[in-house]
Amino acid sequence: DAGVIQSPRHEVTEMGQEVTLRCKPISGHNSLFWYRQTMMRGLELLIYFNNNVPIDDSGMPEDRFSAKMPNASFSTLKIQPSEPRDSAVYFCASSLEVGAGLYEQYFGPGTRLTVT
Amino acid sequence: EDKVVQSPLSLVVHEGDTVTLNCSYEVTNFRSLLWYKQEKKAPTFLFMLTSSGIEKKSGRLSSILDKKELFSILNITATQTGDSAVYLCAVVLGDDKIIFGKGTRLHILP
Numbered sequence: 001d002a003g004v005i006q007s008p009r010h011e012v013t014e015m016g017q018e019v020t021l022r023c024k025p026i027s028g029h030n031s032l033f034w035y036r037q038t039m040m041r042g043l044e045l046l047i048y049f050n051n052n053v054p055i056d057d058s059g060m061p062e063d064r065f066s067a068k069m070p071n072a073s074f075s076t077l078k079i080q081p082s083e084p085r086d087s088a089v090y091f092c093a094s095s096l097e098v099g100a101g102l103y104e105q106y107f108g109p110g111t112r113l114t115v116t
Numbered sequence: 117e118d119k120v121v122q123s124p125l126s127l128v129v130h131e132g133d134t135v136t137l138n139c140s141y142e143v144t145n146f147r148s149l150l151w152y153k154q155e156k157k158a159p160t161f162l163f164m165l166t167s168s169g170i171e172k173k174s175g176r177l178s179s180i181l182d183k184k185e186l187f188s189i190l191n192i193t194a195t196q197t198g199d200s201a202v203y204l205c206a207v208v209l210g211d212d213k214i215i216f217g218k219g220t221r222l223h224i225l226p
Contacts, residue, residue, distance in 0.1 A: 033214075043159070043204060043216040056213060091158055107158030 004108035006092050012114045018080040021111045024073055025094030033105060034067055034077050035091040043091075049075065082115045089113070118143040120207050122217035130225050133195050137220045139205030140187040147212075149188050151179055152204040154219070159204055162190070192222075200224045 005024040013019055025032045033048040047057040049069045057067070064083070069075040079086055089112050093105040123138045139149065148166045152159035163172040165181035165188055172179050176195075181188045192199055202219040209215070 042218040043206075045214045045216070048212070056211065058213070093158075104161045104164065107160070109157050 004092055004094050004106050006090075006108035006111050008111060009109060010112045010114075012116065013082055014116055015083055016081045017115075018078065019082045019086075019113060019115075021077040021079075021090050021092075021113070023075045023077070023092030023108060025075070025092070026106055027073065029094035029096050029106075030072070031095045032069060032075050033093040033095075034075070035093065035107075036088045037091060037110075038088045046077070079113075082113075084115045087114050118207075118209065118213075118215055120205055120215050120217040122203075122205050122220050124220060125218065126221045126223075128223045128225060129195060131195055131197060133224075134191065134193045135195060135222060137190040137192075137203050137205075137222070138187060139190070139217055141205075141207045141215075142186065143207050143209055143215065145210035146183065147208045147210050149181055150206040150208065150214075151188070151190050152206065154202045154204055155200075162203075195224045197224045197226050 004026055007022045031050050034046040035043055036046055037043045044059055046059045047067045048055055052069045052072055065079055067077045089110045091110045092108040095105040120141045129135055148164055150164050151162040153162055163179045165179060168181055168183040176193045179188060179190045190203060200223050202221050204219045205217040207215050
């Protein structure tokens with residue numbers, strides 16, 4: 001299995017631009033998580049999906065952030081418009097099931113976003 | 117406010133030493149506690165703890181949870197340079213929310 005796949009691996013963009021991060025979870029996993037990691041705030045859960053349905057988006061910082069999961073094998077995290085404070089590493093993780101105590105999440109390699 | 121606090125923030129030891137990393141939490145609806153190791157890239161899963169007093173062990177790593185005193189420790193014995201990483205503790209709440217600590221940065225000197 002290729003593991004969780006994220007793209008792009010690095011992105012540098014100018015303030016005000018739209019940014020779209022992509023994630024392909026491990027095949028067969030039914031839960032998907034988006035995280036953001038910065039030195040100041042550590043690793044923060046932004047949103048997670050179970051069976052393609054967003055369960056909790058309370059970690060999404062503001063309306064500029066949105067996430068979708070149109071099918072079991074693909075999810076996007078979009079920032080529009082981007083701001084310099086959005087600069088961080090964004091991780092996607094997937095796991096087999098949420099709610100049954102099985103939380104062995106597999107993380108993707110992350111997308112390093114820099115907004116200038 | 118739910119929070120997870122890890123200590124120390126940073127630790128430098130010599131190869132062969134034993135280290136103990138701490139994770140304390142204050143949350144409203146605890147379900148489980150997770151430990152991750154993060155090297156240069158993404159975190160990798162180490163342990164999930166749900167019951168007090170039951171040690172989880174994997175090679176030189178072990179972890180235990182104390183739900184009365186609200187903390188967990190991660191022990192690494194006979195440390196090796198490959199153990200150098202950031203170790204993250206996370207608490208899963210009853211509503212499936214996950215809160216991570218800031219991590220302990222461990223550096224093993226050869």
